[in-house]
Amino acid sequence: MRMTVVGTGYVGTVHAACMADLGHEVLGVDIDPERVAALSAGQPPVHEEGLGQLLARATDSGRLRFTTSLAEGARFAEVHFVCVGTPQRPDGWAADLRHVDAVVDGLVPHLRPGSLVVGKSTVPVGTAARLDRRVAAAAPGCEVAWNPEFLREGSAVHDTMHPERLVVGVFSERADSVLREIYRPMLEAGVPYFSTDPATAELVKVAANSFLATKISFINAMSEVCEAAGADAVLLARAIGADSRIGPLFLEPGLGFGGSCFPKDIRAFAARAEDIGAGEAVAFLHEVDRINTRQRHRTVDLARTLLGGSFRDRRIGVLGAAFKPGSDDVRDSPALAVAAAAHHQGASVRVHDPQALDNARAAFPDLTYTHDVAKACEDADLVLHLTPWPEYRRVDPAALAAVVHRPQVLDARNALDEETWRTAGWSVHALGRAAGRRAS
Structure with a gap:
C-alpha cells in the first residue's frame, strides 16, 4: 500500500x-x-x-x-x-x-x-x-x-x-x-x-502514560518516606513488585522521569480534563508531576550535602545526559537538570554520555562535555550517576577511584552494584536508601 x-x-x-x-x-x-x-x-x-x-x-x-x-x-x-x-x-x-x-x-x-x-x-x-x-x-x-x-x-x-x-x-x-x-x-x-471510537483511542495513549508516570512517582514518594524512616526503597520496590497485581516494571526509585512524552502528556491530559469538566478526576496528576520535579531537587540537595553544604569551587563528574539510556534525547532530561543546577550553584561540572553529548551541548552549552568517563571524573569531589546506561555498570570503580579527588558517588538511579563500588573504596549514596544499607 x-x-x-x-x-x-x-x-x-x-x-x-x-x-x-x-x-x-x-x-x-x-x-x-x-x-x-x-x-x-x-x-x-x-x-x-x-x-x-x-x-x-x-x-x-x-x-x-x-x-x-x-x-x-x-x-x-x-x-x-x-x-x-x-x-x-x-x-x-x-x-x-x-x-x-x-x-x-x-x-x-x-x-x-x-x-x-x-x-x-x-x-x-x-x-x-x-x-x-x-x-x-x-x-x-x-x-x-x-x-x-x-x-x-x-x-x-x-x-x-x-x-x-x-x-x-x-x-x-x-x-x-x-x-x-x-x-x-x-x-x-x-x-x-x-x-x-477516536476519543477512546486518544485517551488510551494519555491514560497509559499517566498510569506509568504515576507508578514512577509513587515509588519515588515511597523512597522519600524510606529515607525518613531509615528504610530501603530498593528492597521495598522489589517486595511490592513481586505482587502480580503490581509488578516490578516502573518501580525503580530514583531521579524520576523526563523526555518528550510523560511530562508534557500528563500536563496536557490534566488541562484537557479541566476543559471538558473532568479536572477533579485527574487532579492527582498535578501531584505526580510535583513528586517527579521534587526528585530533581532532592538529588541536588543530597549532592550539596555530600560536598559539605556548597557546590562552590567543587568538581563534579556527571555520568549521563540523556533522559534515559538507549536514546540521545535530552528533552526535559532529569540528568541535565541536575547537572545544570550544580553548575549554576558554583560547581565545575564535566558530563559524559555515550550518545547524547551533541544534543546536551546544544541545550546547555555552559557545561563541559567529554567522551571519556575517566576524564569526566578526573579530580572530582563527587560523581553523579544520573542516566542508567549499561556502560556505567561496566565501569571499573577501582580504576575510576584512582582519578577522582574524593571517591564518593551519588547513584541517583539505584542502578550501580553498590557492594562492588564500596569494596573499591567508594562512599556510595542513593535516594531512598539508608546510609550503608545494601539491597540483596
Whole structure:
C-alpha cells in the first residue's frame, strides 16, 4: 500500500522506515530540507537501536523516499500518517496543536477522493473529531482516524515491528479496513487489535502514560518516606513488585522521569480534563508531576550535602545526559537538570554520555562535555550517576577511584552494584536508601 508519513522526527522516521520494511511504498514529508537530505542518504535524525540499518535498507530498496512538499505527499497516496510534535504550550499545561493543524490544513486542498488522514501524534481527546469535521467539509469523502503510538525510546523499532497492541480510533468501517490492511503482518502474528471510537483511542495513549508516570512517582514518594524512616526503597520496590497485581516494571526509585512524552502528556491530559469538566478526576496528576520535579531537587540537595553544604569551587563528574539510556534525547532530561543546577550553584561540572553529548551541548552549552568517563571524573569531589546506561555498570570503580579527588558517588538511579563500588573504596549514596544499607 502507498502512504505518506508527515513529520520525520523520532516517531515519523521510525514509522516510515518500518512501514517500508513491511513492503509498503512510503513517502516521508518534512519541512526541513537538511533533514530530508540526510534521511534520503540513509542518516536518521535520532539515535535509535537498529534504525540506521532499517532506514538504509528501506531507502536502498526504493520503497522509502523523502520530500519537503506536502502537496506531493497528498498526491502520492490516499493514506497519510501525521507524526508531528505536540509540545506543551508556553502559556500553560495544554498541548500545542499548531503543527498538527498546519499539516491537516496543508493536506486538505490536495487530498485525493477517499483519502484517510491518520493521526499518530499524542493529542487531547476530541482532536480527531474536530479535525474530521474540517477534513469532511473541505474534502468530501475524506476522513480522519487516530492510531496512537506506544513507542519506548531506545526500542522504538522493535516496538513498531512487534507491538504489544494496536489501537485505532475510527469513524467508519472503511477506515478500520484500511488500517487492518496496513498492519496485516502484525495481526497475522497475533498482535491484539483494538478498534475503537477516536476519543477512546486518544485517551488510551494519555491514560497509559499517566498510569506509568504515576507508578514512577509513587515509588519515588515511597523512597522519600524510606529515607525518613531509615528504610530501603530498593528492597521495598522489589517486595511490592513481586505482587502480580503490581509488578516490578516502573518501580525503580530514583531521579524520576523526563523526555518528550510523560511530562508534557500528563500536563496536557490534566488541562484537557479541566476543559471538558473532568479536572477533579485527574487532579492527582498535578501531584505526580510535583513528586517527579521534587526528585530533581532532592538529588541536588543530597549532592550539596555530600560536598559539605556548597557546590562552590567543587568538581563534579556527571555520568549521563540523556533522559534515559538507549536514546540521545535530552528533552526535559532529569540528568541535565541536575547537572545544570550544580553548575549554576558554583560547581565545575564535566558530563559524559555515550550518545547524547551533541544534543546536551546544544541545550546547555555552559557545561563541559567529554567522551571519556575517566576524564569526566578526573579530580572530582563527587560523581553523579544520573542516566542508567549499561556502560556505567561496566565501569571499573577501582580504576575510576584512582582519578577522582574524593571517591564518593551519588547513584541517583539505584542502578550501580553498590557492594562492588564500596569494596573499591567508594562512599556510595542513593535516594531512598539508608546510609550503608545494601539491597540483596
